Amino acid sequence: AQSVTQLDSHVSVSEGTPVLLRCNYSSSYSPSLFWYVQHPNKGLQLLLKYTSAATLVKGINGFEAEFKKSETSFHLTKPSAHMSDAAEYFCARSRFSGGYNKLIFGAGTRLAVHP
Template sequence: AQSVTQLDSHVSVSEGTPVLLRCNYSSSYSPSLFWYVQHPNKGLQLLLKYTSAATLVKGINGFEAEFKKSETSFHLTKPSAHMSDAAEYFCVVSGLHSGNTPLVFGKGTRLSVIA
């Protein structure tokens, strides 16, 4: 079965400093991996997606993530945090190898950005 582990439940950074949100996955085959963001009282928005093409994936709002098979990791980074980045971030793996099937969510990492 597929699973994801988000290593930090809460990360706090100062505005203008780098962001690193860590995620490890478990899958019996090459998975599709996603990062979604949820702002307070909002729905989930897709940040980026990895599907076995380039291992470095660029997303919206300056975020990117690197797929590392040897480490089974898919960490999310951003060079410089903005106040508007404060939100909950979910690392997600697809349930099956192909087709649109239920997603398996991590527990989430709450990102706080300090002015």
């Protein structure tokens, strides 16, 4: 099955410390991969996406993610967490099938940032 697994449902960090949100995908080829962020009662906002160019992708708000084909991973990182980073994060992969582009989402990781 082609799916996305977010390895942690909750991550808690202190402000100023690094953030690591883990995502693994399964696919028979190198898909396009995305990270979205959702703040409370808001829609999803794109953080970054990988589309088979550079394996290290930089996004908004200091986030970046590295595509590792050998590990089928696309983990999201940030060197120093800010209180405003507290939100839910979704990893997603694209799948083009049946004439349309479908996004397959992971279950999400809730990031808490403590002072």
